[in-house]
Amino acid sequence: MTRAYDRLETRFHQASVIGDALSMLHWDMATMMPDGSAESRAEQIAVLRGLHHQILAAPDLPDLLDAAGAEDLEDWERANLAEMRRDWVHAAALPPALVEALARAEAACEMAWREARANADFPAVLPTLRPLLGLVREVAAIKAERLGVDPYDALLDQYEPGGRAAAIEAVFDPLEAFLPGFLAEVLEAQRRNPPPAAPPGPFPVERQRALGIEMMTRLGFDFSHGRLDVSHHPFCGGHAEDTRITTRYDTADYASALLGVIHETGHALYEFGLPGGRWRHQPVGRARGMVLHESQSLLFEMQVARSRPFVAFAAPLIRAAFDGAGPDWTEEAQYRRGIAVSPGFIRVEADEVTYPAHVIIRTRLERALIAGTMDLDDLPTAWGEGYRRLLGLTPPDDAVGCLQDIHWYSGSWGYFPTYTLGAMAAAQLFDAARRALPELEAGLARGEVRPLLDWLRGAIHQRGSSGSTAELLTAATGRPLDPAVFVAHLRRRYLP
Amino acid sequence: MTRAYDRLETRFHQASVIGDALSMLHWDMATMMPDGSAESRAEQIAVLRGLHHQILAAPDLPDLLDAAGAEDLEDWERANLAEMRRDWVHAAALPPALVEALARAEAACEMAWREARANADFPAVLPTLRPLLGLVREVAAIKAERLGVDPYDALLDQYEPGGRAAAIEAVFDPLEAFLPGFLAEVLEAQRRNPPPAAPPGPFPVERQRALGIEMMTRLGFDFSHGRLDVSHHPFCGGHAEDTRITTRYDTADYASALLGVIHETGHALYEFGLPGGRWRHQPVGRARGMVLHESQSLLFEMQVARSRPFVAFAAPLIRAAFDGAGPDWTEEAQYRRGIAVSPGFIRVEADEVTYPAHVIIRTRLERALIAGTMDLDDLPTAWGEGYRRLLGLTPPDDAVGCLQDIHWYSGSWGYFPTYTLGAMAAAQLFDAARRALPELEAGLARGEVRPLLDWLRGAIHQRGSSGSTAELLTAATGRPLDPAVFVAHLRRRYLP
Numbered sequence: 001m002t003r004a005y006d007r008l009e010t011r012f013h014q015a016s017v018i019g020d021a022l023s024m025l026h027w028d029m030a031t032m033m034p035d036g037s038a039e040s041r042a043e044q045i046a047v048l049r050g051l052h053h054q055i056l057a058a059p060d061l062p063d064l065l066d067a068a069g070a071e072d073l074e075d076w077e078r079a080n081l082a083e084m085r086r087d088w089v090h091a092a093a094l095p096p097a098l099v100e101a102l103a104r105a106e107a108a109c110e111m112a113w114r115e116a117r118a119n120a121d122f123p124a125v126l127p128t129l130r131p132l133l134g135l136v137r138e139v140a141a142i143k144a145e146r147l148g149v150d151p152y153d154a155l156l157d158q159y160e161p162g163g164r165a166a167a168i169e170a171v172f173d174p175l176e177a178f179l180p181g182f183l184a185e186v187l188e189a190q191r192r193n194p195p196p197a198a199p200p201g202p203f204p205v206e207r208q209r210a211l212g213i214e215m216m217t218r219l220g221f222d223f224s225h226g227r228l229d230v231s232h233h234p235f236c237g238g239h240a241e242d243t244r245i246t247t248r249y250d251t252a253d254y255a256s257a258l259l260g261v262i263h264e265t266g267h268a269l270y271e272f273g274l275p276g277g278r279w280r281h282q283p284v285g286r287a288r289g290m291v292l293h294e295s296q297s298l299l300f301e302m303q304v305a306r307s308r309p310f311v312a313f314a315a316p317l318i319r320a321a322f323d324g325a326g327p328d329w330t331e332e333a334q335y336r337r338g339i340a341v342s343p344g345f346i347r348v349e350a351d352e353v354t355y356p357a358h359v360i361i362r363t364r365l366e367r368a369l370i371a372g373t374m375d376l377d378d379l380p381t382a383w384g385e386g387y388r389r390l391l392g393l394t395p396p397d398d399a400v401g402c403l404q405d406i407h408w409y410s411g412s413w414g415y416f417p418t419y420t421l422g423a424m425a426a427a428q429l430f431d432a433a434r435r436a437l438p439e440l441e442a443g444l445a446r447g448e449v450r451p452l453l454d455w456l457r458g459a460i461h462q463r464g465s466s467g468s469t470a471e472l473l474t475a476a477t478g479r480p481l482d483p484a485v486f487v488a489h490l491r492r493r494y495l496p
Numbered sequence: 497m498t499r500a501y502d503r504l505e506t507r508f509h510q511a512s513v514i515g516d517a518l519s520m521l522h523w524d525m526a527t528m529m530p531d532g533s534a535e536s537r538a539e540q541i542a543v544l545r546g547l548h549h550q551i552l553a554a555p556d557l558p559d560l561l562d563a564a565g566a567e568d569l570e571d572w573e574r575a576n577l578a579e580m581r582r583d584w585v586h587a588a589a590l591p592p593a594l595v596e597a598l599a600r601a602e603a604a605c606e607m608a609w610r611e612a613r614a615n616a617d618f619p620a621v622l623p624t625l626r627p628l629l630g631l632v633r634e635v636a637a638i639k640a641e642r643l644g645v646d647p648y649d650a651l652l653d654q655y656e657p658g659g660r661a662a663a664i665e666a667v668f669d670p671l672e673a674f675l676p677g678f679l680a681e682v683l684e685a686q687r688r689n690p691p692p693a694a695p696p697g698p699f700p701v702e703r704q705r706a707l708g709i710e711m712m713t714r715l716g717f718d719f720s721h722g723r724l725d726v727s728h729h730p731f732c733g734g735h736a737e738d739t740r741i742t743t744r745y746d747t748a749d750y751a752s753a754l755l756g757v758i759h760e761t762g763h764a765l766y767e768f769g770l771p772g773g774r775w776r777h778q779p780v781g782r783a784r785g786m787v788l789h790e791s792q793s794l795l796f797e798m799q800v801a802r803s804r805p806f807v808a809f810a811a812p813l814i815r816a817a818f819d820g821a822g823p824d825w826t827e828e829a830q831y832r833r834g835i836a837v838s839p840g841f842i843r844v845e846a847d848e849v850t851y852p853a854h855v856i857i858r859t860r861l862e863r864a865l866i867a868g869t870m871d872l873d874d875l876p877t878a879w880g881e882g883y884r885r886l887l888g889l890t891p892p893d894d895a896v897g898c899l900q901d902i903h904w905y906s907g908s909w910g911y912f913p914t915y916t917l918g919a920m921a922a923a924q925l926f927d928a929a930r931r932a933l934p935e936l937e938a939g940l941a942r943g944e945v946r947p948l949l950d951w952l953r954g955a956i957h958q959r960g961s962s963g964s965t966a967e968l969l970t971a972a973t974g975r976p977l978d979p980a981v982f983v984a985h986l987r988r989r990y991l992p
Contacts, residue, residue, distance in 0.1 A: 014543055021521060021540040028520060032528070036720035037738030044517040047510055051547055224532035242533030 004067035005077060008084055009282060015055040016281035020239040022048050027237040027244050031229045056091035076284055079466045083283030086147075086161060093146045094139060102139065105132040106411040113409035120399035122380050129409060130376055133369060136413050140370055152370045155414030160289040160421070162468045165367060168417050171424060171483045172360050178487055179357055180390060186341050186353055186494045195340040199328040203254040211254075211321040212247065212261040215314070219265050219300060220453045221245075226268060234260045236267035236297075240280065243268040254322060255337065262305045266297035269453060273461025285464045290415070292460060292469055294422025295429060302352050302423065303430035303489075304452070306338040309445035339493055343391045345400040352423070353494060354391060359420040361386035362405070366413055424486040425473060429460070431485050432477035500563035501573060504580055505778060511551040512777035516735040518544050523733040523740050527725045552587035572780055575962045579779030582643075582657060589642045590635060598635065601628040602907040609905035616895035618876050625905060626872055629865060632909050636866055648866045651910030656785040656917070658964045661863060664913050667920060667979045668856050674983055675853055676886060682837050682849055682990045691836040695824040699750040707750070707817040708743065708757040711810070715761050715796060716949045717741075722764060730756045732763035732793075736776065739764040750818060751833065758801045762793035765949060769957025781960045786911070788956060788965055790918025791925060798848050798919065799926035799985075800948070802834040805941035835989060839887045841896040848919070849990060850887060855916040857882035858901070862909055921969060923982040925956070928973035 022045060029041050065085050073081065094102075109128035116125035140151035147154050149164070156163040213228060226238065231246035238244040245264035247257045270287055279285030287293050304310050315331040318324070327333060341351045347358035365382055368374035374382060383402040387393045395401035407415055433455050434440050443451055459476035466472075470480040518541060525537050561581050569577065590598075605624040612621035636647035643650050645660070652659040708724060722734065727742035734740040741760035743753045766783055775781030783789050800806050811827040814820070823829060837847045843854035861878055864870035870878060879898040883889045891897035903911055929951050930936050939947055955972035962968075966976040 017539055017543045020536065021517065021544060024524060024540070025517060025520060028524065032723065034720050034722060034738060036718070040516065040735065040737040043513055044520070047513045048517060048544075222532070224530050226530060227528065239536065241536040242530060 003071050004064045005071050005073060008064050008068055011055050012084055012283055013281040015052050018048055018052045023237050023239055030231040031246060053091055056087055061088050076466055080282050080284035083465050087283055089146045090158060093143050102135045105135050110410045117399050117403040120397040122398040122403055126376060137370060152367050159415050160291050160418050171481055174483050175356055176360050183353060189495060190341060195336045196328060196333040198337055199324060202251040203322055205249045207321050208249050208254055208257050212258060215262060216265050218447050219449050220269055221265050222272060234264055236264045240271050240274050243271045259301055259305060263297045263301040266300035267293060270296040270461055273457040275462050275464045279464055284466055288465050288469050288472060290418035291421040291425055294418055295425035298423050298426035299430055303426055308335060309441040311335040312445045313447040343393055345395050346404055353490060356420045357390035359416050362416040424481055424483055427486040427489040428477050428482060499567050500560045501567050501569060504560050504564055507551050508580055508779060509777040511548050514544055514548045519733050519735055526727040527742060549587055552583055557584050572962055576778050576780035579961050583779055585642045586654060589639050598631045601631050606906045613895050613899040616893040618894040618899055622872060633866060648863050655911050656787050656914050667977055670979050671852055672856050679849060685991060686837060691832045692824060692829040694833055695820060698747040699818055701745045703817050704745050704750055704753050708754060711758060712761050714943050715945050716765055717761050718768060730760055732760045736767050736770050739767045755797055755801060759793045759797035762796035763789060766792040766957055769953040771958050771960045775960055780962055784961050784965050784968060786914035787917040787921055790914055791921035794919050794922035795926055799922050804831060805937040807831040808941045809943040839889055841891050842900055849986060852916045853886040855912050858912040920977055920979060920982040923985040924973050924978060927981050
């Protein structure tokens, strides 16, 4: 007789394959699709999502989950069952009318946001943002009840399973206390010894692309299972056997695409390294969540690519790629440009030191808005206060203020903290890898990344979702997320 | 109360959208996908095909079809219902075990064929081809019974709905009688006045691609709803809102990719022109079948692109694209190279005059094999006899003989006749268009294709599958398929 658990595995396997097909349609939409087919692509995606949802919200699924829970299961099977239940909650908890209303509200608000941002006109987006936030709070309340957590945590759980605001505050608070003073010291040090100017270019796209591919290959990207293409917003898409990253090229600045490619390669290496075989299409075989995913991209972009040893290896390659010569191209110049700090209004342009401030501000604000302790009317003012306090800046308008990011206006609430939690996890994992591999940095200086990748595979990638983020991090580094490691990293790099 | 017919429309709409998603996955597989993801892509396609099949083979579908048949329907609805029933027969007629056995036999035989063709070793493919043919004959028998037609016609119906071998013989017989004598005359004329040699090149891929895009644009290809890419086997894929054609480039021969692009553009223009709105995702809104589809590609490749008026327009463009100069690049030289005739062993390399011989030989042979009046052991001998009789050639081995085409070895029986029926339909449609549009050829000489395209849209594209191929052709040209028009075209072009 087939176990209820095995019947669940069959269903979730099929849902996962449909998900992979969807990831290809999304990739194509961002990279290849002609403009005129947006509407038909949207319908294809809606139909496949509907079929995916039908599997996860099947009426007999709760009974199967209960029956499987009473069966004799191995550890990984039990972890898989827990992930299946989480999937089911997120898929089936909401009444169809709410799902539909949410989709419509998201589409309407995102459209209004594009225009409001262009005009730096926050009030213009309120008539669509207010109902959207109302629906998001409804979603949060329903899922909170099902998951037995706070409403904000229920939203967070969509991106970072098991994530809890209380735990986030425990690591954000010390960082928030540390950042303003540290930033002032870094800026003062930089004022005394300014980073060298970037070479003016132009840097031809074909050369940038060739350099990106060389770097990806060095980092362990497998081109028989992936691609590099161009899209307006860089991302890592596809699935474990076919991981597709994108970038965009600026002929005046080679570093932006190169570091972006390294970032997305970090995401891709996580996908490549996930457990295969029986776990490949099971929830337990997926990447753990956005915190660890971001930790893998930032580990390569921030911890590796901007480190002195790796720059020693990469600087001559980069110089050669553009036939560079002179003082702008020395290893030292490249290293110092890579760690230049410059407070600004825009999160996606922020350096490693100021980035957490952007995230902390947004996290505080979205928590208050979800909890209902702040009104949307007060958002621009509260935003400005946050920037003055943490970065010493006053945004001149809302376009470079609370209208800059798409997240809230497209319905993604509870996502922001994963960026900085990922940066902290990256510092902690790299620190642990250095301890475990005494030759690591000497190897990086020769471009040898394989030992680090092997360590990450064993410590993180191969574990899939078999434990929580905290459990995986503790197993890999000896302790849960610890802001002190990130702070120590910042001190060492920026105030040596 | 909802009509049974309307419920059917909803289901077939969803199936069509899934089909569009599948077409994108197929396109990606042929153009973009890294080699290592073949297996996972195969699984994605299998899962989506399974979902598509579930809709068409739903247990209550026959009852819905019967109930809808008793309802008050408009003409297009009734035609749609007939197409739905055909879809259902092809999807649901076969027992699942037979479908599975067939898929396995096709995969095994195609694999054996690749090696057998490389080694020119027909006996090596027999152990997999014999069981495959057995299963195909089983399929033919079951569908023949359901459709009330002969077994071969049931296979033909998969590609050319309503196609009948008897009707094909009626047009192939006179062609077969005509071809050998005509070919001898053409070759004699060519011997007296040989076509000029092709310029040696090289023709850089980027210039070929730019020329292809310019030509596609001239012919009416809408790049906001389609793309041009590279694949090993050129094809037209995607769907009406996103039609993607491919080609391959030979730097020693610009004409091959250019004419291939024009051919696939013909297919694409048919897809672009199909009825939209309510019929877009209904069976009645689809292209009528492979005969009319091939007629559209061949109309542009053979009737338009190789005509004197169009060459008068295109020759200077082509010369300029490659900075050509001298006698090899004159309009006359380009025209005469476009209509050079050269009997050979390989169908896909054949010219317009000898191509039908290749098709007639294959059609005769596959009919005999399906009927069981010939054994597979006798195929190479019968193949050689056909080539001697129709083309005066004896294939030196089976690699350039009966092993050259993938069709039979991948399970596609009943497909071959559509190529030549399409060529004949193309001649007949172009002839009708010339009569309907007295300025047509004068316009083509100035690169004006729009009047022809508009005529084709009204006569063929916009009709979808609202009538049979014979009905659409009769409405457009005044009579069903008439080999005399094709023969007259050949005489006029090749023995002026």
